[in-house]
Amino acid sequence: MCVVSYLHAPPPYWLYAAGLIFKMVIFMKNPAQPLGRPAHSLPIRIMHWVNVYALGCMMFSGWEIYNASPDLPFLFPQWATLGGWLGGALAWHLSAAWLLVINGVAYVLYGIFSGHFKRNLQPPSPGAFLSDMRAAICLRLPHKIGHYNAVQRLFYGGVICILAIEVLTGLSIWKPVQFGGLVSLFGGFVLARNIHLAMMILIVGFIVVHLALVAIVPRTLVSMFKSVPSDQQEAHDA
Numbered sequence: 001m002c003v004v005s006y007l008h009a010p011p012p013y014w015l016y017a018a019g020l021i022f023k024m025v026i027f028m029k030n031p032a033q034p035l036g037r038p039a040h041s042l043p044i045r046i047m048h049w050v051n052v053y054a055l056g057c058m059m060f061s062g063w064e065i066y067n068a069s070p071d072l073p074f075l076f077p078q079w080a081t082l083g084g085w086l087g088g089a090l091a092w093h094l095s096a097a098w099l100l101v102i103n104g105v106a107y108v109l110y111g112i113f114s115g116h117f118k119r120n121l122q123p124p125s126p127g128a129f130l131s132d133m134r135a136a137i138c139l140r141l142p143h144k145i146g147h148y149n150a151v152q153r154l155f156y157g158g159v160i161c162i163l164a165i166e167v168l169t170g171l172s173i174w175k176p177v178q179f180g181g182l183v184s185l186f187g188g189f190v191l192a193r194n195i196h197l198a199m200m201i202l203i204v205g206f207i208v209v210h211l212a213l214v215a216i217v218p219r220t221l222v223s224m225f226k227s228v229p230s231d232q233q234e235a236h237d238a
């Protein structure tokens, strides 16, 4: 048991936090030029992939935790779980949660202070959303690298809010006494746990659609790995 729990021990994340702060300070001192800016800045690319890693650890370990006490009539297959046993899964889940939260706070601060949210992720008007959605369904929505259409803006903004609810409900069921106010906000422990599960299902749904869209326009994937210039945008840059 000791060997198993040692093998399943999650890695320390403090080095990552220090590295990220260092890179953000360097980037803020040398921001990208407004003209010819990269499709995705370096901090966004780093934080996106760290988020993918942290969320992957959280999801697979979360499924192991769920399996130990399922409240729906199904279990997740063993191959899709992380941690090896309940204790190992909890260690992964809580440790990756720190990474997710540190990364998420860094992303929100960067999004606000660099102008990324204002420039790229402003909530679209219902009209713009409906017209882009219609074009997307007919496969006639052009994709410009470095510019998010109305559907993407709603989709990305939505998943950021869902992730925030996931973290808050997670805090409620982790320390229900210390976070008693949060537990009441979510209607009690049982409801908080069910909301936590429901948000997880929405996140999985987001990932499926997100990956399908990336597969349709694979060059977006290149732009999430390395610095490539944004496509030209005729009217404005929002």
Ligand code: HEM
Pocket: 039, 044, 048, 051, 052, 055, 120, 145, 146, 156, 157, 159, 160, 203, 206, 207, 210, 211, 214, 220, 221, 222, 223, 224
């Ligand atoms: C292996 C899995 C993933 C791949 C391959 C991937 C790929 C990408 C790519 C290529 C983009 C840029 C899209 C574009 O330029 O039009 C992007 C953006 C984004 N992705 Fe992912 N993604 C993955 C997982 C996730 C997950 C798990 C989440 C969160 C639940 C997520 C959230 C986002 C968000 C919020 C953006 C916009 C980021 C910003 O500009 O601030 N992605 N992703």
